Amino acid sequence: MTAENLVEIDAVTFGYGRRLVLEGINMRVPRGKVVAIMGGSGCGKTTLLRLIGGQLRPTSGAVRVGGQAVHELDRDGLYALRRRMSMQFQFGALFTDMTVFDNVAFPLREHADLTEDMVRDLVLMKLEAVGLRGAHNLMPSELSGGMARRVALARAVVMDPMLVMYDEPFAGLDPIAMSVVGSLIRRLNDALGATSIVVTHDVVESLQIVDYLYFVAEGRVVGEGTPAQIRATTLPVVHQFVHGEIDGPVPFHYPAPTYDEDLGLAQARAEAAHA
Amino acid sequence: MERTTIDLWFGAFVLAGFAALLVLALKVGNLGQERAASTYRVEARFDNIGGLKVRAPVRSSGVLVGRVAEIRFDNERFQASVIIALDSRYGFPKDTSASILTSGLLGESYVGLDAGGDDKKLADGDRITLTQSAVVLERLIGQFLFSKAQEDGAK
Amino acid sequence: MLERARRSLARIGHNFIENIWRVGAMTRFFVMVLAASGTSFRRFRLVMREVYFTGVQSLIIILVSGLFIGMVLGLQGFETLQKYGAQESIGVLVALSLVRELGPVVSALLFASRAGSAITAEIGLMKATEQLTAMDMMAVSPMARVIAPRFWAGVISMPMLAAMFSAMGVFGGYLVGVVLIGVDNGAFWSQMQAAVDFRYDVMNGVIKSFVFGIAVTVIATFEGFDAPPTAEGVSGATTRTVVSSALAILALDLVLTASLLRGDH
Numbered sequence: 001m002t003a004e005n006l007v008e009i010d011a012v013t014f015g016y017g018r019r020l021v022l023e024g025i026n027m028r029v030p031r032g033k034v035v036a037i038m039g040g041s042g043c044g045k046t047t048l049l050r051l052i053g054g055q056l057r058p059t060s061g062a063v064r065v066g067g068q069a070v071h072e073l074d075r076d077g078l079y080a081l082r083r084r085m086s087m088q089f090q091f092g093a094l095f096t097d098m099t100v101f102d103n104v105a106f107p108l109r110e111h112a113d114l115t116e117d118m119v120r121d122l123v124l125m126k127l128e129a130v131g132l133r134g135a136h137n138l139m140p141s142e143l144s145g146g147m148a149r150r151v152a153l154a155r156a157v158v159m160d161p162m163l164v165m166y167d168e169p170f171a172g173l174d175p176i177a178m179s180v181v182g183s184l185i186r187r188l189n190d191a192l193g194a195t196s197i198v199v200t201h202d203v204v205e206s207l208q209i210v211d212y213l214y215f216v217a218e219g220r221v222v223g224e225g226t227p228a229q230i231r232a233t234t235l236p237v238v239h240q241f242v243h244g245e246i247d248g249p250v251p252f253h254y255p256a257p258t259y260d261e262d263l264g265l266a267q268a269r270a271e272a273a274h275a
Numbered sequence: 276m277e278r279t280t281i282d283l284w285f286g287a288f289v290l291a292g293f294a295a296l297l298v299l300a301l302k303v304g305n306l307g308q309e310r311a312a313s314t315y316r317v318e319a320r321f322d323n324i325g326g327l328k329v330r331a332p333v334r335s336s337g338v339l340v341g342r343v344a345e346i347r348f349d350n351e352r353f354q355a356s357v358i359i360a361l362d363s364r365y366g367f368p369k370d371t372s373a374s375i376l377t378s379g380l381l382g383e384s385y386v387g388l389d390a391g392g393d394d395k396k397l398a399d400g401d402r403i404t405l406t407q408s409a410v411v412l413e414r415l416i417g418q419f420l421f422s423k424a425q426e427d428g429a430k
Numbered sequence: 431m432l433e434r435a436r437r438s439l440a441r442i443g444h445n446f447i448e449n450i451w452r453v454g455a456m457t458r459f460f461v462m463v464l465a466a467s468g469t470s471f472r473r474f475r476l477v478m479r480e481v482y483f484t485g486v487q488s489l490i491i492i493l494v495s496g497l498f499i500g501m502v503l504g505l506q507g508f509e510t511l512q513k514y515g516a517q518e519s520i521g522v523l524v525a526l527s528l529v530r531e532l533g534p535v536v537s538a539l540l541f542a543s544r545a546g547s548a549i550t551a552e553i554g555l556m557k558a559t560e561q562l563t564a565m566d567m568m569a570v571s572p573m574a575r576v577i578a579p580r581f582w583a584g585v586i587s588m589p590m591l592a593a594m595f596s597a598m599g600v601f602g603g604y605l606v607g608v609v610l611i612g613v614d615n616g617a618f619w620s621q622m623q624a625a626v627d628f629r630y631d632v633m634n635g636v637i638k639s640f641v642f643g644i645a646v647t648v649i650a651t652f653e654g655f656d657a658p659p660t661a662e663g664v665s666g667a668t669t670r671t672v673v674s675s676a677l678a679i680l681a682l683d684l685v686l687t688a689s690l691l692r693g694d695h
Binding site for chain 2: 475478479481482485486489525529586587589590591593594596597598600619622623624626627628631632635636
Binding site for chain 3: 053055078079080082083085086087089090091093094095096097106107110111
């Protein structure tokens with residue numbers, strides 16, 4: 001464990017049953033940086049976040065956060081660790097039966113023994129940071145997708161965590177909301193001195209805000225580098241992803257027998273030849 | 276402490292629940308009329324108690340004066356021993372007689388008390404000596420048939 | 431033909447094993463809920479909130495149904511009792527059937543379909559929208575914070591609702607018997623009081639509804655917690671809650687009636 005890496009993932013393999021999702025992943029997330037994990041849908045990005053958060057345990061390999069091996073912690077140890085990290089979910093996962101204010105206040109009320117005045121100050125401060133102080137009385141159902149994401153952001157940082165994980169923070173947002181959320185991730189990370197991991201498939205947005213990127217495809221890290229390196233890369237997978245090409249190392253077709261075979265043409269042709 | 280509407284509703288709900296239970300206990304059930312009164316227990320032995328059950332009413336002149344508290348089988352005398360809890364507001368002479376009766380032809384069994392003329396009153400733990408067993412319908416019919424046959428034979 | 435028979439037999443076997451698995455999982459879930467109940471008592475307001483959402487919201491349907499059932503019992507009972515000239519026993523009939531059987535059973539069935547399905551849908555939706563995972567990631571146990579308060583709220587609400595149902599039903603029987611038909615008021619109440627025993631009848635009813643409350647809320651919370659995190663998953667779980675609760679209530683009622691009413695009464 002080197003002091004500058006907050007999260008270290010060593011040769012992690014993980015599978016649901018016999019189907020392997022991750023095969024020998026290695027990653028380093030340095031302290032204070034924003035790191036993106038990119039890849040197509042279903043490549044195991046979210047699984048990686050769950051391994052870091054301790055919701056899943058790797059089949060083999062090691063996941064360490066702040067020097068602690070996450071997969072070896074018991075429940076109490078895990079909960080102690082989770083108080084210092086937070087995760088923002090794909091669609092915000094706001095508690096639908098609470099107001100915006102109560103949502104953001106939730107971790108404080110559960111964990112910190114604060115007076116209601118202090119809770120109020122802290123919550124309004126975080127809501128101010130995401131520009132939604134005026135919305136604190138609304139219910140989650142009254143928010144737009146982008147606003148809900150920002151509230152979730154405020155909730156994720158209300159305990160001043162050392163590590164914030166974002167699961168698809170840009171999914172389903174319009175371009176304006178996307179840049180708002182993107183710049184908030186960067187600003188909050190720097191203001192709090194936290195470390196952030198952003199799982200996304202949005203290349204353009206993440207190239208602007210992150211310090212380092214990992215590309216994951218078919219359960220392996222297929223490319224990594226700083227935004228400048230990635231823009232200049234010649235790696236075919238990364239190139240395909242960055243430029244959004246339809247076919248390439250990530251194939252357009254799901255694995256299948258040859259077209260001729262499926263249509264019975266090969267056999268017909270063979271029979272024709274025979275005759 | 277901070278008050279919310281939830282507190283109000285919860286309080287109202289719990290109160291309504293207990294009120295309903297209280298109604299069931301006092302107005303619908305028998306709690307209240309009997310537990311309040313103190314009782315004294317006397318024993319009565321019967322050859323046959325018929326369908327008498329624990330908690331069956333004990334009546335004198337048709338008025339409820341107590342309840343059957345316990346029914347045992349006395350294995351020395353081969354008799355049923357019935358313990359009766361009588362309301363202490365009512366005193367009965369020592370030579371009171373007890374009989375097992377049925378309300379209506381098919382109604383429930385109860386114990387009927389007929390007061391005697393003794394000056395001394397029954398006290399807790401005393402025994403009623405004069406008893407009349409339950410009338411068992413089958414025996415009654417049997418007796419009737421028997422006497423009828425005898426009458427016919429005499430003719 | 432043989433193949434079809436074999437397949438349907440295999441499906442029956444599969445369903446059977448699936449149900450045994452569910453019973454086992456539910457029992458384990460029940461123990462987990464009990465183990466996670468500390469928070470519910472330390473922060474009783476969480477439970478009170480859920481009593482409001484499950485108990486208070488079920489009040490209207492419970493009270494109205496109780497009144498109707500009591501009135502129907504009064505009418506039907508009168509028809510039958512009249513043949514034996516025992517109209518005054520109408521109070522006994524209404525009160526005993528309500529307090530012993532219909533009160534706990536019908537109010538539990540109503541509770542399962544009103545509150546139980548709502549609990550399942552709510553928890554299933556919280557799971558589908560990752561709210562439970564989010565809570566877990568905030569180091570707050572969903573078992574202690576979401577499941578246990580709902581469980582205890584159900585256990586508290588159920589006997590209260592059953593008592594209100596029975597009381598309302600007796601009132602309905604009174605309306606029909608005394609007010610409508612004209613049975614003597616005094617005879618109505620005194621015969622009822624002579625026949626209904628607090629300990630044997632009323633308390634046994636309360637014990638029953640308490641057990642039903644546990645069964646319904648365990649099923650409802652389990653189905654929600656276990657639901658596949660999709661729209662179809664949640665709606666399927668809601669249906670299963672109502673069906674399994676109804677079966678559990680009736681089966682438990684049989685067992686409880688047999689064990690509680692044994693003996694001399």
